[in-house]
Amino acid sequence: MIKLNQLSGLERRRRLCNNKLALRVGPFVYQVHSSLLELDDGLGTLYGDFEVVDCDSFVDFTVSVKRANPLSYLKGTADFYFDHQRPFTTFNIKNAYAFFEWGLNWCISVYPNEYLTLHAGVVAKEGRATIFPGVPGAGKSTLCAALGLAGWRVLSDEHALIPPKTSTVVPVPRPVSLKNESLEVIRRFSSGAVIGPPSGDTHKGRVAHLKSDLTADAHERNPLPVHSMVFPQYSPTDEQHLSRRSQTQSFVMAAFHSFNYSELGMEGFLTMRTLIDAVRCYDLVYRDLDWAIDTMEKLNVGMLR
């Protein structure tokens, strides 16, 4: 097995430019193509520990970021391509790296239906996974990032892939996306945080990505049993607390934040039921990351109920 950081910078760049770079991301293989320096830079910084796959193996998603035509050099724009087609509108080249990461997310959000896919962060410690279903802006990525920097395994900050009728989750590790203030929060939290190319002003504000495959087992592919489902909410004013949350409400919320619950029909319902039956659900209101991590540790070892 070759990791990306075992290739020289020149070799990485050559493969990226010539559409000869394929990376394994959890259960998927992405073939990535770009001649933009930002992309090469980001991949070098954030994807060093990802497995490089032979391009003759099965490729799940073919993606590229490039300038659509000579005019885009003048305008300073670029496009994201999936299957050689453009699913998004053109963007400012300063945001190329952020759009690349969103594009990779988008592939998983839209296409695979062999899992029930929840919009959620997923972390694990000692083989027990916790799912953070996400309302955007609730602070799930920040919490994932901090836990990752505190020694937890980050399985994803965007997708919880649940194999049908199980209460397990399949890891799909990727850099964690941090927006606006949470970037500063994480930089303050850990001086060792490895952060990729920052974007300019996107529709979601300023974005950069944190390398979060820091544990030895970060790229292992076996599903992990889900231990709890925690709905995080960052709040600078409310009192910090962890409290039990109704299983039924959690079912409905998680289904609502799923990408394919209704596509899967009956199977989606049964999978969600199996999952919810097997886990305990909580609300976590936090202000202080150290407190939140301590609480998660206690929850994970059964010291809190």
Place this chain on the structure above:
Amino acid sequence: MNHLLNGTLLTPERAGEFNDRDLSILVRHARSCGLLAALCVRLKQTNQFEGLPIEAQRHLHSALVVADKQARDLKYELKWIKRALDSVNIKSVLLKGAAYILADLPSGRGRLISDIDLLIPKSKIEDAECALKEFGWHNGEYSAYDERYYRQWMHEIPPLGHPKRGSTIDVHHTILPPTAAPNVDANLLFANTVEIGDGLYGLAPIDMVIHSATHLFHEGEFHHGLRDLWDIDRMLRDFSARIPTFWRELAPRAEQLDLTDSLFHGLVYSNQVFSTPLPNHVVSQASNWSRKLKKPMMNFLFKRAFSPDQPETRWPLTDTALNALYVRSHYLRMPLRLLMPHLLRKAWTRRFQDKQTSEGITNAAEA
């Protein structure tokens, strides 16, 4: 490589010989043409699916999950459409994808649809529109000009969307704009409709084929060109096997409907791309119609429109060909004396609107 997708759709047994790289290209081509679920159906029918590597299976399966979900949703929407139209005594006649799925035709299994097409007699279109609105569908926001354009010059009214369930209905009163050259008598179509589901109707099989070809060859966007041609191939094979008089009645019906050009193209390209078997008498009849058609030019354009737009199958000048087909579709839709003012007006308002929208976005961002 050019025949990877078409070839596998026709002879799914080939898939057993493919290596991982071939399979991932096949999946990508099928996905980009909207044919991945249809491919899955073909592979399952021929017992090839189980033998494929799991990496390929899961993409095929995932696409079929989406198609099945659409078919489920369609049947639910149709329940309400029927209720709405029954309330004003209008027969629900479905066109295209919705009809193929409901009639459970070979082209319906794994078929993706983006909206539900209905055919309603022109005299009843207002009643139908009111009834559908009472049941929750609404017109989107259209400018007075667009509204008038649809109602005066088109064969359909502005699409009706359901804000809660997200379904879209296109209500047509005939199958081509009244301004197009062929003079189609919609009454002939209504006269032959057949029941394809519980109190729901579709065009007669022959009319279904002719309409499918007409739609495809008057269309301006060919992103789903190959898929639409696959519909035609499937229907030709299925109907001709089930209906003894099919081939005998097909050409005369196209003449009666004034749609021989479209049927000619449908037959020729279905045969070229999917090797659809055509009886000799149909071929010779069709070649009589074709004298006035510019064949080399059309071959140049359609070869590009019916190849997956992917690096392995892309012909040189594909963009030019697709643009030419887009222009052609407008030219077929209305005479130049109507088309030119319309396009000028559209170009003008678009410029103006773009400016307005981008200002709107900036204002919203600042607020």
